[in-house]
Amino acid sequence: MNILFIINPISGTVKKSGVEHLINENLDLSKYNYSIKHTQYPHHATEIAKQESTNYKIIVAVGGDGTVHEVGLGLINTDTILGIIPMGSGNGLARHLKIPMSTKKAILLLNHFKSKPIDTVKINDTHFLGAGGIGFDAHISYLFAKATKRGFITYLKISVKEFFSYKEKEYQLTIDGKTFYRKAFLITFANSNQYGNNAFIAPNAVIDDGWISIVILKKFSLIFAIPLAIKLFTKKINSSKFVEEIKVKKAQIISPNKEIHLDGEPLLIENTINIEVLPLSLNVISNE
Template sequence: MTETDSILSRKKILFIINPISGTRGKENILHLINTNVDLDIFEPEILFTRKKGDAIQIIKEKREEGFKYFVAVGGDGTVNEVGSAVVDTDCVMGIIPLGSGNGLARHLKIPIDVEKSIRIINQLKVDKIDYGLVNGQPFFCTCGVGFDAHIGYRFAKQEGRGFFNYVKVALQDFINYKPKKYKLKIDGGEKFKVKAFLITCANASQYGNNAYIAPNADMKDGLLDLAIMSPINILQAPAVGAMLFTKTIDKSTVLRTGKASKVVIKRKREDVVHYDGEPTIMGQKIKIKIVKQGLNIIVP
């Protein structure tokens, strides 16, 4: 193969950087990408997002230019945007995790270290995984309602980022948070009522930061892991929190678990829903379903 043939055979890969994700600076990221990407395999390009939604538009334009590989350089929000733009296509997503939670990267065992995560991309091992839809919005880790959605909404309005600021907001709001009543319908079965602290539908095992709400979740089984947490008091909270971080929450008496391909949640009024840590307001009826093996992703 001549040098010209080698250049022509390289794969176009776009690194999409969210400059404000997480708590780590991005000053060195351009250098790390340029010095670690295998130029025998890839023809790289780097672009920065400026606002939410940019990644989706960028990918749409770059696909028309022949790009097939798109790397989310940022946190779970950036991963969600990039993933949402490439699902159900022949495009492939990679991740360089720079967020504060990094839920999908942690589940897939993609290293948090930038150089190591780029080496994973160079190996170009592609797998197919499931993704979820909540009222038509793709998610890859978790979505749900209740206390975690409420805290996500509050946290998004804070100036400080990072895990410890998140915990601070959660502790401040725990005392005054009132569990809500919901109606659920699972896989077309009979409706039933619950009063819950939170309801999570998980494709991946964790929210992020190694907080495992669904320790046994499998991203290739075509099913969501459903976790319904009963109302808890301040005395129960420390033990429940500890179980999240020791992968034992599924053993807790306050958690009901199950698996489903479709879940419908109804509530009295519109309120917050979170998907991959992103809070948004949705209506009374929330339709959640799994899409089997709809995302091509680079894995270790």
């Protein structure tokens, strides 16, 4: 069986110098014929995945959420299976699928070849796999992408610094033909249950049920930050008075600005955002 590893040498927080040795040592070579390709520029992983999808049964993203996002985009609506060796700062989709954070254990999981189809989400003319959003978290994603250091501590520092100046914004939402308005600090589109680092923004999200959760978080004062953080990391965020969760298959949101993040990757998009779940459109290696 042919398997391709796409390695992003500069993504995430973990050095990848020893990955190729670990692959050779731990991959079942009686089962797999493996190849390795390295990305050389942004979106290169998507190009490789698209080009090679007919040549490999499994294509493995080796890197952070951004690398997983890029490889996954190239495999939507194909028969090729997405594998993940998580080496990033958040590893949101990998954690949802219960893929080990240990590089060696993630490689050994590939030997068991346990796969399943999951939903993906179409956003205008692009897609995401796990979670996307607008508002404060999209703003932070932009700043984090420009930071010289990666990792959760850097993300936290940027978030704390920007919290005080970032203003709540008004959004127009249309769901099931009904239009309404919400003032929000951020709005998350959750296909998977977490951002990464076990920060569960939608604890009850199921990644293969044909629905996503739109999670609306209102602005809160600093005294509520620690209680909210505790709820976020203990799967209780949806019990907060600042949170509203709506399950949808399709939705339209009109945003006052163009910033958005998809699987943590920042980009600019049209103010009118059309969201649609694509049921069971991506095959993945899973440990669920």
